[in-house]
Amino acid sequence: MTDPAIDAPPIDAEALRERALTTLTTARTRTTLLTSCVEDPDLTAQHSPLMSPLVWDLAHIGNQEELWLLRAVAGRDAMRPEIDGLYDAFEHPRSERPTLPLLPPAEARAYAAEVRGRVMDLLESADFHGTRLTQAGFAFGMIAQHEQQHDETMLITHQLRKGPQALTAPDPEPVPLYTGPAEVLVPAGPFTMGTSTEPWALDNERPAHRREVASFHIDTTPVTNGAYQAFIEDGGYDNERWWTAEGWAHVRKNSLYAPLFWRRDGKQWLRRRFGVTEVVPPDEPVVHVCWYEADAYARWAGRRLPTEAEWEKAARHDPATGRSTRYPWGDADPAPEHANLGQRHLRPAPAGSYPAGESPLGVRQLIGDVWEWTASDFLPYPGFQAFPYKEYSEVFFGPEYKVLRGGSFAVDQVACRGTFRNWDYPIRRQIFSGFRTARSAGDV
Numbered sequence: 001m002t003d004p005a006i007d008a009p010p011i012d013a014e015a016l017r018e019r020a021l022t023t024l025t026t027a028r029t030r031t032t033l034l035t036s037c038v039e040d041p042d043l044t045a046q047h048s049p050l051m052s053p054l055v056w057d058l059a060h061i062g063n064q065e066e067l068w069l070l071r072a073v074a075g076r077d078a079m080r081p082e083i084d085g086l087y088d089a090f091e092h093p094r095s096e097r098p099t100l101p102l103l104p105p106a107e108a109r110a111y112a113a114e115v116r117g118r119v120m121d122l123l124e125s126a127d128f129h130g131t132r133l134t135q136a137g138f139a140f141g142m143i144a145q146h147e148q149q150h151d152e153t154m155l156i157t158h159q160l161r162k163g164p165q166a167l168t169a170p171d172p173e174p175v176p177l178y179t180g181p182a183e184v185l186v187p188a189g190p191f192t193m194g195t196s197t198e199p200w201a202l203d204n205e206r207p208a209h210r211r212e213v214a215s216f217h218i219d220t221t222p223v224t225n226g227a228y229q230a231f232i233e234d235g236g237y238d239n240e241r242w243w244t245a246e247g248w249a250h251v252r253k254n255s256l257y258a259p260l261f262w263r264r265d266g267k268q269w270l271r272r273r274f275g276v277t278e279v280v281p282p283d284e285p286v287v288h289v290c291w292y293e294a295d296a297y298a299r300w301a302g303r304r305l306p307t308e309a310e311w312e313k314a315a316r317h318d319p320a321t322g323r324s325t326r327y328p329w330g331d332a333d334p335a336p337e338h339a340n341l342g343q344r345h346l347r348p349a350p351a352g353s354y355p356a357g358e359s360p361l362g363v364r365q366l367i368g369d370v371w372e373w374t375a376s377d378f379l380p381y382p383g384f385q386a387f388p389y390k391e392y393s394e395v396f397f398g399p400e401y402k403v404l405r406g407g408s409f410a411v412d413q414v415a416c417r418g419t420f421r422n423w424d425y426p427i428r429r430q431i432f433s434g435f436r437t438a439r440s441a442g443d444v
């Protein structure tokens, strides 16, 4: 099975081998950090019913790597067939995973390392032609993305974990308070959404297709803690008019009053961030809000959430060429001056950071910092084909999931593109989720 769209570019096998090696190694370094900064009891404990024990993620990472690279690509036999069921995410919901006879930490580490050793041997002689799975090293890229996505999940577990700080990282560079335009006009017209050429893009990002988008304004930066506090102080959580019916029911039932991890202390707001309590910084993009909160804030502000197509047009459309670029800043892979990615920092950077990463229209921080809720349900693009398995995306399509775009500070660049789509339930807020707002060009 070959895909003409990804057959097109010539394959530089040595460059691909290098890229696969670098991305897999980067992911494993991060996995090791996230699973070695706490003692074994913290690896086997369930810190929240929403999350797996860290030791489950660790062995699941190894198991998926074995399934796809050693078995599907290389045709090897299962190393430990008896554990496959334990680490099948569809067989056991997260809440059930602590009750399973999981591999203890030392064994989970040894298993993941053994798989990785064999994968390194395979990579040395890999042929990047042939099946769609091997073409352009797709399966290696998919596995590196998978590990990085679990690293983000494990970072969420660390954020939910009670107890002292286990992780540290330098803060982002301080920047002068952003005083540029609050919003940017995106002119009407078609643009190319999705991709057919990005070799490691996942099935839900494909294929590239034209979308007509009416003119709209979009916030230059994500909504900040300071702006969100004004919504709280104005009684936003107590006023039904800002909420959808489902959102209002959810807020009432769960007594929500502020983003997750916030609490009021006299006149100020404090938040807990990776084991440290601190004053909420007003200039930073708000994080840990659910879709209902983002949607209510936007309505209170006289605005709305951007659709997914609007978000991607603001991020990728270059009016000078009519082309969609890979990232807001162009086609180059992300560098530290473009975006806050890869857990370099354990927080979003202040609004207005990374001028080198802005889009041609001047929109900032679309990539990195916080995942951005959009107004859109998670749906397939026209011409979608499930690959390499239905459980990657297809089983999730539908109105129960909302799309998030752009990636957070916890996302590695291998799992982040201008076309990358994330999805979650509208009630979720343990994720590193924020948002920006938009308005149709005719609206005031």
Ligand SMILES: [Fe+2]
Pocket: 060, 064, 089, 146, 150
């Ligand atoms: Fe997974």
